[in-house]
Amino acid sequence: MHEAFAERDVCRAVGILRRQDGQTCANAAYAAAQALLRIIRRVRGKVSGSSVLVLAGPGENGRISLSAGTFLARRGVRVKAVTGENTHPCAAPPPEGYISRFRLPDSDVLRKLAEEADVWVDGIFGSGILGEIREPYRTWLKTLRDVRSARAGHYPPPAVAVDLPSGISADGTVHSGYVLPASYTVALGCFRPAHLLPAVNAAEEKDFFGEVILADTGIMHTLRAIHAEPAVRRVGRGDVRGVLTVPTPSDNKYSRGVLGLCTGSKRYPGAGYLSAGAALKTGVGMLCYLGGSPQMPLKYPEAVMGGKNCDAYVIGCGITDREYLRRAYRKAVRAGVPAVLDAEAIPACAGLTGNVPTLLTAHQGELVKLYAACGQWITLSQIRRNPQRAAAEAARMTGAAVLLKGFVTVIAAPGGELYAQADAPTWLAAAGTGDVLAGIAGSLLACAAARAKRETGMCSRAKAEADSLPAKIAACAVFLHSSAASRAARVKTHSPSSFGNPISAGDIIGELPETVYRILSSKEAAFSE
Template sequence: MISAYPGSAVRAAERPLLEAGAGPELMQKAAYGLYRSAAALLAQRRGRIYGAAVVVLAGAGNNGGDALYAASRLLARGAGATAVLTSEQAHPEALAAFRSNGGRVLQLRDETVSAALALCRESDVVLDGVLGTGGKGGLRSQAAQLAVLAPARLRRGESPAVIACDLPSGIDADTGQAAGPHLRADLTVTFGAVKTGLMAGPGAEAAGEIELVDIGIAGYLDAPAVQRLENRDIAALLTEPVPGDHKYSRGVLGIAAGSETYPGAAVLATGAALATGTGMVRYLGPEPVSGLIHAAHPEAVCADSTVPLTHVQAWVAGPGAGVDEDQRRRAVEAMASGLPAVIDADAIQAVEPGLGPQVILTPHAGEMTGLLNSLGERIDRPGVEADPLTWVRRAADLTGATVLLKGWATLVAAPGGPVYSQAEATPWLAAAGSGDTLSGILGALLSTDRTGTRGPGHYARLAAAAASIHGQAGRLAAESGPVEVSKLPEGVRSVMADLLHG
């Protein structure tokens, strides 16, 4: 499990050590960790450090000092380095060490911005040390013009690779918001604890890969604000059949999805659920959709019935329902059934307060906007996308349900907490039907759940696990080209096999 903390909590955890005079030691630990990550990246990309071109974007604070000290170590191994100072002040000892090892310095001013950008684009690695956890708002003045830099991951492997020191400059450490221009990274080397802002919204997208450097503050941290499941955590939530199981004991999932207008959604959800391991699917919906499901998945049992008359362990309702009133009614019945239920797409319009955490809403940003406004909030889609962490928590508290907000980093909030963030997906999953597949995966996990004690956040953990499985399956599928969502269950099966059997 990866735990993330607000920048304010990390600074509070550092305070006792700083008051004890350990500030220089903390900085050297951070700088050494940053150096090691930069050296490893250079070795991977170039084969060696000697002769590499490094640019340090150094602000006035300790982040700039960390980056300058790290670059000093790279200089000692034969790299060339230039420090672009974004402030008239820089960490004096770190700058002196950088200069003593042969580093060059360029003061960022209006007339030197073009030269600074040229240096960055011609370098092998850029170390971003402009702003730290205390920075609020985006990059300002001449530094804002550096935001045009694109990391190598966004430029198909071209130089430079961008490494953020603690977090990308211009990203809010507490929320992941980007209030203005900000830098984006291939890798963020963060110190002491992962920052919440690296797990949500623009911050998650800007962070790239995340590496944590232990500087000795873990014992001073309280409860995390956000967590991320790792594969071992997900494996612990999964259920394998045992001798004596039958199709009913393995878990029966009810799916009320699809319509004559959008029949494919039901087929996709059913395929994903079966690939995830549910023992049986009972489909409720119009006969033409049932025919398609039987053709693709003859093991599914289809009927034109109601939720109260259908015996299942969990429900998926809403994908592809469109304006079908019967499917809308089934979604309302699923929410009222007391059973775990995934409520997606058009069914989210029927959500009202008073649900329980076993009901899991799975909106994208547009659907979340509609839900929040129906509950009395005043927010638009850009507002949700700018600060998804705040709004996923708000939606969970307003509805009483567990809420999974889809995005580059998918966030899951239980009412009152906890919050999870999963970012295993590939951009190739931004395709029609992808959300229907996620609903099927989550529905299967709910139907096969044999957990005895279901404490706070249990359903949020299952939802986070589903998001991770979905993302990993997408990445696996993308290895052979663009993702065809109808083929995604093949990847789901492979991911499940890896999780269950190691």
């Protein structure tokens, strides 16, 4: 699991390390240089003879970038550094002959340097930025953006951000319209919330960070020592493997988890078929179908029509009758079992949540409806500007875990925990994929609830574990969903040359068994590990 820490905790840990040995910046520069060497080798196939352009700002990020450039030069890399009028007072000038340094170059000189380089290093500003980027740094970024646009069809040099792309603060707030989106980001020591969460106040939803590479500076040990709590989490392969339930010789269809599916209708039968297929392919022991898709026995003869004593419910996909949805959810509440609410069930059951562990799987439009059902007002623009805040407030209002779908999917728990899952292919933006996600989440929730009931006999500890289930289950479901979609689309994460192919919701279902197998057998690396 990746864990991101708030900037105040990181600064506290850095201060402790600085008092202990005074080598914090040197360690960060060496770690950044090692990450840059791996990136250069990936881009060029070799290190010696490669060309790197370093943009160094006036602060500590500039100091670290210049020092990292010196390490690279000693390995045979041709390093050219662009600096402003002032550099960090502790930044020693690089040894003579190692780095070619250009102080306050004009746009034409910078453009020529950028076009000649194999890799760009953005070390202008880091987590300390609080306002708009000033000159000359704004012109530098604009020039590099222009060079990238001019070479869009010819694979321009990748930009590597040191710690954070200049213009974005540690919490993910975009302070400038001149941010240069990075192909790679080298996170120094630990992840910040910005590395995992969607950007805040961005004009459009985009990936500013590219592939985030963690460079070990020794700070994680200090963060653990001061008992710093992660601000954001992202699950990986190991976490999903811990949630997936492998049957034992003593298991039967009931002990493996029974899922009640209140999805699909005559008007929208496909939602029922997709959610059922996803649940069955994820590993639930028994599926009780309580929806209205007329051909369910023909599509999935293994599904039981009707049923009771379910371990979890999925309610809402493809059903518009709000009274029916409320009755279905009240059934789950009376049984005391967790539920996944999707689509129209989210606003329909807004005033009923909080009594059993519940997961709301919403897109931005459904979150607007949820706020309205709770007597609050929010616009799509406000959600896009700060999705994590919108999801966290919705979780607080409803007492349910809220999954907000997007380029980065955010999951907020009522207790304040925050998960952020990324790396899904853009081909996933297709009709029916949300129904597949609801089925996956319901299956994992039913299996986990059945396991908790079996192992602890529904004691108080089991109830505490069940209350914390939906948020982590949701994150694991998104990971499975994204992994299966990436397999179907033949997309390799963060590869600029891997465009993939179109997929449908059914393609994701078809890839689920192989995805589960590879996660359980450790034959496929996690996208976030």
